[in-house]
Amino acid sequence: MEKFSNIYERACARKGSEQVLMSLINSPVTAADLMLIEDDLWLEEFTRKVFQSGFYWSVINAKWHGFREVFWDFEINKLLMMSPEVLEQKSADERIVRNYKKVQTIPDNCYMIHEIQQSHGSFSHFIAQWPTDNIIGLWDYLKKHGARLGGNTGPFALRAMGKDTFLLSRDVEAYLRAHEIIEGGLQSKKSLGAAQAFFNTLVNESDWSLQALSQLVAFSIGDNQVPE
Incomplete structure (x- = not known):
C-alpha cells in the first residue's frame, strides 16, 4: 500500500505545485460546530x-x-x-x-x-x-434506517453538512482498484471495510481528515491534471 507521502508528492506534481494542491483541499467542520x-x-x-x-x-x-x-x-x-x-x-x-x-x-x-x-x-x-474511523458504520446506519440513503447518497449528504467522511468517487474507486485495495462490488462489506482501513492508515500517517485524504487520493489519479 502506498504511503501518504507518495500520494501527496504525486498529487502535487499533477496539480502543478504544493500551493495549488492545498488550495483545492478543504476540511470538515468540527464536532462542536456539527452539534x-x-x-x-x-x-x-x-x-x-x-x-x-x-x-x-x-x-x-x-x-x-x-x-x-x-x-x-x-x-x-x-x-x-x-x-x-x-x-x-x-x-x-x-x-x-x-x-x-x-x-x-x-x-x-x-x-x-x-x-x-x-x-x-x-x-x-x-x-x-x-467515530470517523468507522464512518462506513454511519453510512450503513443511514442505509438501513433511512430511505434511499444507501450508495453514495448518504455519504454525499454527510459531506455536504460537514461531517468528516471519505467519498467513493470515480477517481477514489479507480485508485483503490488500481492498488488492489478493493475488488468486486464497490458497496460490498469487504470493499467498504478495506476502504475504511486504507483511509484509517493514512489518517494515522498524516493526521489529516478523511475528507482531505479523500480529495488528495482523487487528485493523485484520474482526469484532473492541471495543464502545463
Whole structure:
C-alpha cells in the first residue's frame, strides 16, 4: 500500500505545485460546530441528495425554493403531523420535481431523525459523536434506517453538512482498484471495510481528515491534471 507521502508528492506534481494542491483541499467542520446544526437542515439535505440522485443537480437546485415552500422549510415537527393524503397532494405540486417515490422518503427520513432525537437529544449530536474511523458504520446506519440513503447518497449528504467522511468517487474507486485495495462490488462489506482501513492508515500517517485524504487520493489519479 502506498504511503501518504507518495500520494501527496504525486498529487502535487499533477496539480502543478504544493500551493495549488492545498488550495483545492478543504476540511470538515468540527464536532462542536456539527452539534449546532438544526436537525431540520439534515432532513433538507437528505431530501436534496435523494432528488439529486439521477437528476441534473442544477435542475434540483433551481427548484429548491419551491421544495422549501411545499414542505414547510423541512420543519420536522410539522412534517411528523403530515397525513398520507397531504403528502400525495404535495407530491403533485408543480413547484417541486414530481417524483412520488422520492417524495415518500421525506416522512421516512423525518421519522428516522425523530427517533434519534428521542434517544440522543438531537440528530446533530448523534452524527457529531459518530467515530470517523468507522464512518462506513454511519453510512450503513443511514442505509438501513433511512430511505434511499444507501450508495453514495448518504455519504454525499454527510459531506455536504460537514461531517468528516471519505467519498467513493470515480477517481477514489479507480485508485483503490488500481492498488488492489478493493475488488468486486464497490458497496460490498469487504470493499467498504478495506476502504475504511486504507483511509484509517493514512489518517494515522498524516493526521489529516478523511475528507482531505479523500480529495488528495482523487487528485493523485484520474482526469484532473492541471495543464502545463
